[in-house]
Amino acid sequence: MRVYTSTEKRDVKKVPFLELFENRLQGIVSSGSDIERVYVSYFEVGSLDYCCSTNNNRPCGGLRGAPCGHLEALLSEAVIQFGFDAVGRFLRIDTTQVDSIHKILASAGNNTGLYAGEIFSRFLDDLELLELPSSDMPLTTMMWFNG
Numbered sequence: 001m002r003v004y005t006s007t008e009k010r011d012v013k014k015v016p017f018l019e020l021f022e023n024r025l026q027g028i029v030s031s032g033s034d035i036e037r038v039y040v041s042y043f044e045v046g047s048l049d050y051c052c053s054t055n056n057n058r059p060c061g062g063l064r065g066a067p068c069g070h071l072e073a074l075l076s077e078a079v080i081q082f083g084f085d086a087v088g089r090f091l092r093i094d095t096t097q098v099d100s101i102h103k104i105l106a107s108a109g110n111n112t113g114l115y116a117g118e119i120f121s122r123f124l125d126d127l128e129l130l131e132l133p134s135s136d137m138p139l140t141t142m143m144w145f146n147g
Contacts, residue, residue: 018077019122020090025078026119028055029070039070040119046092049109057115069109075101 007090014040018027026042039060041052052060052070062068078087079101085094088095092102098104 014077017119018081018121020075020078020082020087021122024116024119025074025087025091026116027074027077028119029073040116041070042076042116042119043067043071043075043091044112045090047109048091048093048107048125049112051112051114051116053115057117059113059115063111064115065111067105071108072105074103075104134141 014032014085015028016030018025023045024042025045026040029039029041031037031039038055040055041050042059042106043050050071052063052068052082054060060068060070062070075087082090084101085095088098088104093104093107098107107127107140
């Protein structure tokens, strides 16, 4: 397992949830115009295929044959959190050829149209953990770490 350290402070109001999980760079991106709407966005490892939809599984209106602004924000925040090289390695991008976020976006694959409600579910689980009272006892969801 590889642990990444943050290179800069992220804007959690813009991208409150972000993870390199299984075969996706995925996360939740705030709407910017509607406080009650968030976008579930992801890039797939290798192909750089992508999708962006609302938390109600409606397609993002900014997807017009290329990644939208939410996907750009997701990628930008990933680079801030993990560093460009780590994100490039995870997505299997040759960072000697592709050396900027804009070049990654330009080489992105296709819109999968496969909405990923499980990403929103993982975000809600993450929020639930933040609401737990402080304790030195292991979290029930992490009991398997406890020997």
